[in-house]
Amino acid sequence: MSKESLFNIVNDKAIAKRILLSCHFDLTYNCNTNCVHCYVKKEERDELKTSEIKDIMDQLAAMDTLFLILSGGEVLTRKDFFEIAEYARKLNFALRIMTNGLLVDEKVADKLAALNPDLINLSIYSTNPEVHDGITGVPGSLEKVINAAELIRERGLELRINTVIMKQNLNDYPQVHELAQILGADFKVDFQVTPKFDGDRSPLQFQISSNELQEVLADPLLELTLDDPIEPHLKRFANDIPCSAAHSFLYISPYGDVSPCVQFKVPCGNLKEKSLEEIWYHSPQMLDISSLRISKLPACSQCELIDDCRYCPGISYIEEGDVMIPARRTCQEALLLNQLRGEENG
Amino acid sequence: MMNKYISIKKNNIAYRIINGEVVIVNLKKSTFHTLNPVATFIWEQLDGQATLSDIVERLSQEFEIDRETSENDCVDFINDLLNKDMITLSSHPLEKS
Numbered sequence: 001m002s003k004e005s006l007f008n009i010v011n012d013k014a015i016a017k018r019i020l021l022s023c024h025f026d027l028t029y030n031c032n033t034n035c036v037h038c039y040v041k042k043e044e045r046d047e048l049k050t051s052e053i054k055d056i057m058d059q060l061a062a063m064d065t066l067f068l069i070l071s072g073g074e075v076l077t078r079k080d081f082f083e084i085a086e087y088a089r090k091l092n093f094a095l096r097i098m099t100n101g102l103l104v105d106e107k108v109a110d111k112l113a114a115l116n117p118d119l120i121n122l123s124i125y126s127t128n129p130e131v132h133d134g135i136t137g138v139p140g141s142l143e144k145v146i147n148a149a150e151l152i153r154e155r156g157l158e159l160r161i162n163t164v165i166m167k168q169n170l171n172d173y174p175q176v177h178e179l180a181q182i183l184g185a186d187f188k189v190d191f192q193v194t195p196k197f198d199g200d201r202s203p204l205q206f207q208i209s210s211n212e213l214q215e216v217l218a219d220p221l222l223e224l225t226l227d228d229p230i231e232p233h234l235k236r237f238a239n240d241i242p243c244s245a246a247h248s249f250l251y252i253s254p255y256g257d258v259s260p261c262v263q264f265k266v267p268c269g270n271l272k273e274k275s276l277e278e279i280w281y282h283s284p285q286m287l288d289i290s291s292l293r294i295s296k297l298p299a300c301s302q303c304e305l306i307d308d309c310r311y312c313p314g315i316s317y318i319e320e321g322d323v324m325i326p327a328r329r330t331c332q333e334a335l336l337l338n339q340l341r342g343e344e345n346g
Numbered sequence: 347m348m349n350k351y352i353s354i355k356k357n358n359i360a361y362r363i364i365n366g367e368v369v370i371v372n373l374k375k376s377t378f379h380t381l382n383p384v385a386t387f388i389w390e391q392l393d394g395q396a397t398l399s400d401i402v403e404r405l406s407q408e409f410e411i412d413r414e415t416s417e418n419d420c421v422d423f424i425n426d427l428l429n430k431d432m433i434t435l436s437s438h439p440l441e442k443s
């Protein structure tokens with residue numbers, strides 16, 4: 001059985017018993033680039049200290065969390081990153097590390113390899129330096145991230161290349177896909193650009209139009225690259241449950257704020273004040289979201305597009321201000337996928 | 347093999363015992379495994395402090411099975427883990443960290 005299908009079985013069991021199998025932990029919102037579309041919004045608060053992060057990791061391990069996604073911001077800008085990551089490995093977590101690759105040289109690649117991560121994720125938007133560097137705002141960043149990808153693969157680590165398809169790089173993903181294949185890396189695309197954490201909608205200006213989306217969705221190249229079972233916002237729902245968030249997954253910000261997902265920032269409590277267990281089992285917001293069912297959503301429960309839909313409560317929350325109301329572009333995407341599937345079958 | 351101490355190669359794997367069943371990610375081979383309660387019981391003994399024959403004894407007591415069945419189960423499972431490069435055998439107990 002494939003790793004994905006086994007994961008799904010384990011995750012379904014975790015969901016049934018509400019076991020916190022996976023966690024996305026942003027260690028910092030600091031970054032060494034300034035990507036035009038980035039959703040991160042820094043606040044004037046102190047980020048978690050090394051000792052606080054280790055304590056949270058102890059709590060996660062005690063709650064049976066196995067998959068730990070470390071992201072940000074740029075994790076490698078934290079001076080204590082390797083101390084934290086090594087600590088996490090001592091606790092037997094499977095680590096997935098998301099980085100822009102800029103700080104990955106031979107030495108850092110060796111240290112990453114010594115961690116034996118489950119996966120390293122790099123973001124590459126184009127193989128054209130003008131386009132990639134135009135998005136990151138850092139000249140030379142494409143060269144650096146490709147170099148990072150090579151160093152990571154030379155060390156035999158699992159690598160995934162993630163590309164967010166936007167107006168600027170709409171036609172560039174086939175070349176990024178080719179690059180991923182040459183490198184022996186996994187390839188994932190996303191075309192859902194989300195507003196910033198504070199609700200600022202400026203990143204949406206880069207979102208592709210529905211005509212462009214239609215073309216992208218029709219591309220067979222992308223068929224298998226949309227879902228990722230470990231990251232709930234990339235997964236289609238099953239068993240009436242929209243996604244793993246609040247069922248077997250949660251998000252922790254660098255300030256210690258807990259919410260169901262990185263894209264679903266309903267405040268459920270802060271780890272400087274409460275224990276993770278208390279938040280997971282007793283936060284009214286968390287429990288409320290875990291009780292969400294597709295069949296309880298007025299529009300979706302009646303909808304014929306349900307099999308083609310990637311309804312995400314987080315996107316509804318941020319776009320419509322209400323998890324019960326489907327976001328317009330979610331329905332749009334479902335309709336397009338449904339039409340495509342109809343064409344394939346008919 | 348019976349008098350060897352067995353320990354998990356923690357560097358190569360990530361794991362968690364969830365609901366009485368161990369879930370393992372083999373990070374070197376990028377594979378994913380779940381083990382049944384018997385295998386999970388054996389897995390929990392692989393701390394480098396017990397020999398294979400200690401483990402056979404413990405399994406036979408825990409699950410009330412005869413020694414021969416227990417030995418067969420243990421040896422099969424340990425060989426499987428060796429093939430997957432998830433454990434090491436040693437003539438001495440592992441130093442406690």
Ligand SMILES: C[S@@+](CC[C@H](N)C(=O)[O-])C[C@H]1O[C@@H](n2cnc3c(N)ncnc32)[C@H](O)[C@@H]1O
Pocket residue numbers: 031037038039040071072073074075098099100121122123162163164190192193194195196203
């Ligand atoms: C926030 S970054 C953090 C990790 C690392 N700094 C990086 O860039 O890969 C994680 C991923 O989110 C994507 N991302 C950032 N802002 C986004 C937005 N507004 N909508 C959708 N994806 C976004 C990035 O392109 C990147 O692939």
Ligand code: SF4
Pocket residue numbers: 031032033034035038039040072073074100136
């Ligand atoms: S590198 Fe990642 S965290 Fe930094 S600005 Fe770009 S998307 Fe945001």
Ligand code: SF4
Pocket residue numbers: 299300301303304305306309310311326327330331332334335
């Ligand atoms: S298409 Fe819209 S209404 Fe239909 S299931 Fe999806 S989100 Fe709900």
